[in-house]
Amino acid sequence: MKITILTLFPEFFDSFQTTSIIKRALEQELVEIECVNFRDYTLDKHRKVDDTPCGGGQGMVLSPQPIVDALRAIKGDHSHVVLLSPQGQTFQQPIAHRFASLEHLVLICGHYEGFDERIRDYVDEEISLGDFVLTGGEGAALVIADAVIRLLDDVIRQDSHEDDSFENGLLEYPQYTRPIEFDGKRVPEVLLSGHHENIRKWRLYQSLKRTYLKRPDLLEGRVCSDEEETFLRKIKTDEIDE
Secondary structure, three states: OEEEEEEOOHHHHHHHHOOHHHHHHHHOOOOEEEEEEHHHHOOOOOOOOEEOOOOOOOOOEEOHHHHHHHHHHHOOOOEEEEEEEEEEEEOOHHHHHHHHOOOEEEEEOOEOOEEOHHHHHHOOEEEEOOOOOOOEOHHHHHHHHHHHHOOOOOOOOHHHHOOOOOOOOOOOOOOOOOOOEEOOEEOOHHHHOOOHHHHHHHHHHHHHHHHHHHOHHHHOOOOOOHHHHHHHHHHHHHHHHO
């Protein structure tokens, strides 16, 4: 897979590409990351890529020409172009999986006051990290690239992310490691029992409980198994009793 990031600040991604799992994925050629400075494509003699908004207003607006010409230079037949914008669809794990199946993902980072509206005619979709505004799209591009790369084959073991939060529509169950007792708090006995079925049930129960208490919206419209329904009834009953 190839990820191309159109940005005014390619150096923003330097440490991202030389650290931990992402570094290993690049070294093993499991992914290619290309950072393109779209200032290199401006036709302005002063290398400007923005201008004042038509009709007046605060800030500067990114011009269409440098970004569109950059896209024309780097796009292929299988490129999927994403504009990072607070007006886009909220990025979630299913989108990360969809992006991970692509051959070429292009992420456009905005800056200043925003984009010239005509740039939207050259993208396939818009994505947002949430209902807030960043100084630029670089932070969002880094987050999305990280979420996508870790899902690629052989980057990490598949069973390492199968139980992650949101992978099955639920928050992840509590995790523990040694020491068995710390500051008077012990690892739950079931995790020390070696009984795999009891551990599975405990983890599912805890995952459902954590989701119900912290993110009940994730349970809305969820098609639950009989086992999950039983656990949820107990969770709700226990909460009432408390």
